[in-house]
Amino acid sequence: MNAIAIRKHGGPEVLSYEKIPDPVPEKGDVLVKVNYCAVNHLDIWVRNGISGKKVSFPHILGCDISGTLLEGFAGFKKGDKVIVYPAFDGKVPRVSFGIIGGFGKYRGGYSELISVPKKNIIKKPDWFSDQEAAAINVSYLTSWNMLEKSRCKKGDTVLIWGANSGVGSAAILLAKAKGLKVITIASDKNKIKFAKKLGADFVIDRSTQDVISQVLKITNQGGVDAVIDHVGAKTWPVSLEVLKVKGRMIACGTTTGGEAIVNIRAFYSKEAQIIGAYLGSKSQLISLHKFMKLKKIKPAIDGIFELKDAKIAHQKMEQSNQFGKILLHVSN
Ligand SMILES: NC(=O)c1ccc[n+]([C@@H]2O[C@H](COP(=O)([O-])OP(=O)(O)OC[C@H]3O[C@@H](n4cnc5c(N)ncnc54)[C@H](OP(=O)(O)O)[C@@H]3O)[C@@H](O)[C@H]2O)c1
Structure with missing residues (x-):
């Protein structure tokens, strides 16, 4: 063969x-x-x-x-x-x-x-x-599992990294169909256009904008209910930073590396959770x-x-x- x-x-x-x-x-x-x-x-x-x-x-x-x-x-x-x-x-x-x-x-x-x-x-x-x-x-099964683990309900806000990726694009489509408000991240004009076409409510251009301040602005300084993070070392610190009190970060990937430095105090003081997801x-x-x-x-x-x-x-x-x-x- x-x-x-x-x-x-x-x-x-x-x-x-x-x-x-x-x-x-x-x-x-x-x-x-x-x-x-x-x-x-x-x-x-x-x-x-x-x-x-x-x-x-x-x-x-x-x-x-x-x-x-x-x-x-x-x-x-x-x-x-x-x-x-x-x-x-x-x-x-x-x-x-x-x-x-x-x-x-x-x-x-x-x-x-x-x-x-x-x-x-x-x-x-x-x-x-x-x-x-x-x-x-x-990608779709993993995103589905991550969204289930996020425990987000209709109307909740989720941040999804990498709009153009397999996992990210799947998560946007599924999250929108579940009635969630989606903020996503892209890194150029075409990726932004693609994210909007998928139905994302807000797209942040990480090549020109600061992700933390943009997410806080969109959420009236409150932060998001959950983050779908498949990118790893480079995004974990930001993902934890933008969670609201009792927010959940669901992680499945290490595209940018497997060892992150995070703000532990900020994490525990808002009683946030980090949840791993493996396929489904x-x-x-x-x-x-x-x-x-x-x-x-x-x-x-x-x-x-x-x-x-x-x-x-x-x-x-x-x-x-x-x-x-x-x-x-x-x-x-
Ligand atoms: N645990 C599991 O069961 C499971 C299942 C599926 C996938 N995964 C993992 O999830 C990850 C994604 O998989 P995939 O197949 O969807 O990959 P992919 O299609 O290759 O997507 C990679 C994404 O990472 C983004 N990215 C790269 N560097 C970045 C940075 N510094 N900051 C923000 N975003 C960045 C890219 O965005 P730009 O184009 O904007 O750079 C792109 O959207 C992989 O690590 C994979 O192994 C795990």
């Missing part, structure tokens, strides 16, 4: 389009023909390599998969269009679950065929096209599908690249030139 394999860690140049042997399903697994696979920042972390985390080479990236079942089982038949819930059981608690195409034994969706646990298969909801179905299993459960993914259908939400898709062009897709994400999800077209 055709695949993008990595044989060592490194930049986009290590993504190699080649023929590799078809996977052989183990007991409890099923073969899926991958139609589309979204690119996630996780793919870049795995490609670069993270100290202490090992992958066996050749490694296949890609955890956000829509495809076609190549054999039937239980309530599914051959030819069914499906999506793959990306987390699989590990030896230790849920937060350490492996992710398909990540640091675990299951190869990812940058390949025409994938063998995955049968229990990870979910029927593709008719509301989504094959492309859209590949865009929601990671399979049942949350199914609830998310229902919610998106009910609210008529389609995922924001930047563009679709052919599998062989995965390098260009990675470069685009690394330069932060994306507006929503970047997809790879893997097979028909």
